Amino acid sequence: GESVGLHLPTLSVQEGDNSIINCAYSNSASDYFIWYKQESGKGPQFIIDIRSNMDKRQGQRVTVLLNKTVKHLSLQIAATQPGDSAVYFCAEAGYNQGGKLIFGQGTELSVKP
Amino acid sequence: GAVVSQHPSRVICKSGTSVKIECRSLDFQATTMFWYRQFPKQSLMLMATSNEGSKATYEQGVEKDKFLINHASLTLSTLTVTSAHPEDSSFYICSARDKGPFSGELFFGEGSRLTVL
Numbered sequence: 001g002e003s004v005g006l007h008l009p010t011l012s013v014q015e016g017d018n019s020i021i022n023c024a025y026s027n028s029a030s031d032y033f034i035w036y037k038q039e040s041g042k043g044p045q046f047i048i049d050i051r052s053n054m055d056k057r058q059g060q061r062v063t064v065l066l067n068k069t070v071k072h073l074s075l076q077i078a079a080t081q082p083g084d085s086a087v088y089f090c091a092e093a094g095y096n097q098g099g100k101l102i103f104g105q106g107t108e109l110s111v112k113p
Numbered sequence: 114g115a116v117v118s119q120h121p122s123r124v125i126c127k128s129g130t131s132v133k134i135e136c137r138s139l140d141f142q143a144t145t146m147f148w149y150r151q152f153p154k155q156s157l158m159l160m161a162t163s164n165e166g167s168k169a170t171y172e173q174g175v176e177k178d179k180f181l182i183n184h185a186s187l188t189l190s191t192l193t194v195t196s197a198h199p200e201d202s203s204f205y206i207c208s209a210r211d212k213g214p215f216s217g218e219l220f221f222g223e224g225s226r227l228t229v230l
Contacts (some may be wrong), residue, residue, distance in 0.1 A: 008154050034219075043119075043206050043221040044157070091154060099210060100147055101219060103157040 008087060010108040019077040019111075021105060023090035023104045028071060032049070034101065035075045038087045047088075077109075078107035085111045116140055117209045119222035126197055127230055132174035134192045136207030141211035147219075148180075151204040161173045163190040197229040 013019045025033065031052040036044035050057045050064045050073075057064050063076040075091050090104040116139040126132050136146055144165045149157040161182050162170040169182035179201075181193040190209075194201050206224040 004201075008156075036221075040202075041224070043117075043223045090187070099145060099219075100159055100162055101208070102159060103149075106156045 008106045008108045010110060012110045012112060013080050015080060015082060015111055015113050017080055019075075019080045019084070019109060020076045021071040021077075021088050021107045021109065023075075023107075024100070025073055025090065025092045025104060027092060027094065030094045030102075032093045033064070033066060033073050034091045034093075035062075035073075036089045036091060036103075037084075038089060038106075039042050040086075044089060045104075073104075080109075080111050082111045082113055085109055117143075117207065117220045117222040119205075119225050122188055122223060123226045123228075125143060125228045125230065128198055129196055131193055131195045132197055132227060134205055134207075134227070135192075136190045136192070136209065136222055138188045138209045138220070141209075143190075144187065146184060146207055146209045147189040148182060148190070148192050149206045149208070151206060151224075153204075157206060160192075165190075194227065197227070199229045202227055202229045 034049040035047040037047050038044045048059045048062050048064050050066050055066050061078045065074045075086055087106050087108045089106040091101040093101045118137045118139055120135045124132055140224040148160045148165040151157045153195050154207050159172050160175045163182045163184040165184045165187050172175045177197055204224050204226050206222045208219050
């Protein structure tokens, strides 16, 4: 199957600080990207998405940036809260891929009070 | 929002037995469902695409005879782990997409944790 099977990198931030989580995607043909949050023992939870015709999209406290030139995606979380502690995955999809989502490596975010 | 339900959420079985995991879309019809496997501290790995009324499409390296997928209705897909072994112990997650045009509306279940003794 596809995906990177490495152990998760971790990011530790202080409560109230901004967090930036990075992701490198693999397929230049991907045209749709999603960030998911996964808490321990649960399924992924949708956070925000972005299409390839955009380079930035903002949600509530979150911003996703897309750089197609270097195939890089980032998730910015403003004023990080303890409840934001989780594992964050980026996922990519394309119309030529049958709609399936391929997940990136993931980053474990730990928020210190 | 749309809900995808998985059952059982946890299952423990003996080595050599088969285990069935169900994935249901509760308030929408899903022509396509996806099955993922996730090992501890790792990412989700796509196993197969389940298509209602036709055979599943398996990702490279996934044994179709080991992981049987059946998508008999628009609201139910099942994954059967046959002759389970301890190395099959993992977190299995399904996702479902509704019948609309591809819009990225992919909803995930809460996962099923399989432990093979």
